Amino acid sequence: MTKGGDEQLVGSSSADTAASSTSDVGLVDETKSKGNTTNSTTDPEVDQPEVKKGEVPRGPGPFFYIGGANGAGLVSVYCRSKGWQRIHDNKREDYKLKWCETKSRETYYNFKEGEQLLYQIPNNKVLTTKIGLLSSLREYERVMNKISTNLNPKHVEIPDPKVAAVMNPLVWVKASEKFSQRILKMEDFFPESFRLDIKDEKEAFFELYKDTQIWICKPTCSNQGRGIFLLKNQAAVKSLQARLQSIEEDPVYKKLPYKAPQARVVQRYIQKPLLLEGKKFDVRSYFLIACTVPYVLFFGHGYVRLTCTRYDATSDDLTAHLTNQYMQKKNPLYSQLKEETVWRMERFNSYVNDKFRQAKGLPKDWVFTVFTKRMQQIMMQCFLAVKSKLECKRGYFDLIGCDFLVDENFKVWLLEMNANPALHTNCAVLQDVIPTVVNETLDLVLEIFNKSLKGQRIVPLQTLCHFVLLHNGGA
DSSP, rough: OOOOOOOOOOOOBBBOOOOGGGGGGGOOOOOOOOOOOOGGGGGGTTSOOOOOOOSOOOOOOEEEEEESSTTTHHHHHHHHHHEEEEOOOTTOOOEEEEEEEOOOHHHHHHHOTTTEESOOOOOTTHHSSHHHHHHHHHHHHHHHHHHHHHHHHGGOOOOOOOHHOOOOOHHHOOOOOOOOHHHHOGGGTTTEEEEEEEEHHHHHHHHHOOOOEEEEESSOOOOTTTTEEEEEEEHHHHHHHHHHHHHHHHHHHHHHHGSOOOOOEEEEEOBOOOOOOOEEEEEEEEEEEETTTTTEEEEEEEEEEOSSOOTTTTOOOOGGGGHHHHHHSTTTTTHHHGGGGGHHHHHHHHHHHHHHHHHTOOOEEEEEGGHHHHHHHHHHHHHHHHTTTOOBBBBBEEEEEEEEEBTTTOOEEEEEEEEEEOOOSSSSSHHHHHHHHHHHHHHHHHHHHHHHHHTTOSOOOOOOOSSSEEEEETT
């Protein structure tokens, strides 16, 4: 069963981090592979001795293939613990599991549904690019608003008197209210955004902008802060406007539009974020699509990412605004503060309990109750927005990194969703969190895959430990 992707969306799934190994040479990817330059000398995920690259493994398998370096050690150790053998030829079709950070058309074309496991849904870009996510959420909200309007008794015509006689208007009202409560408004969790590749939206943004505002401009497919800049005054906005105009008028790009710089979005900057010890932070959580036939979805806690320096909204230093490790490594203080740039969720919860519970009237353990529930709710809405778009085959699975920001009023914002999230373990917290995420991801994917092949009930799940089941389409 295959569901068509959104052909109007441009670009591929953006890797949160990726390092192309030589095994990836020649792959036809929809975007450039992203580089993970993390020094792995302190990583616990270094491979144990195995079949060397270029050698053909002996034995009947099962075989696994890994393309790229992101999480490669962890995935390799997991597979070899099951007696599987690693292969290095991407063209081989006799694998049990293929874990690649870049996507090859050949990989999906030769995929054997119901026999193989393949990491990354081919058109996950509808969730994991800036334009893809924005467009999907907008379309979903438009459709849901229309359905909600139709549920309103004022908009329903009941021509048959017999039907009218038994129809209680309160039933329609309650149904409409219940439906509305389940759907979040975009303005309640997603910062106001404009697509700069659409003329009307671009012009609307330039007319809207005022000097007192800060906006953030992002390329649709880039990651790790690449290509991001802030718009903090009219001069910066005018400069952007001139640049876009220049690109539109360039004869080369008119003739070869695929060579033009990737499309961008501008997003209203959250100027008053909640701070931890005076520093800006966001939270990386995980959305696991363990199976697409049927859909089986999970939420996983991740970790808190903090800046090295105290927050200053007026600062021109991007490391004061972007919390990811790639950006923080550019700060001269990073080597001294590395361990303080990542917190466990338990530490975050304790900090909120100690510093804000009384002052803000929060319930105890707000992080693990209200905040967690809100993240899960937002993830599910994003999934519902793309449920009918994602390409579904038994054996496809995906682990998506979701970045959330909390403002000073404890409102939760979704910043973005990332394909191929960073799986490096360059500090103590990540050495604890990341292996658990990878191992349980693979445990759940395998268990559900085998159960679905045998026609067994998905739940209970023997391997479920840290993840939380959000949706079981096989129920």
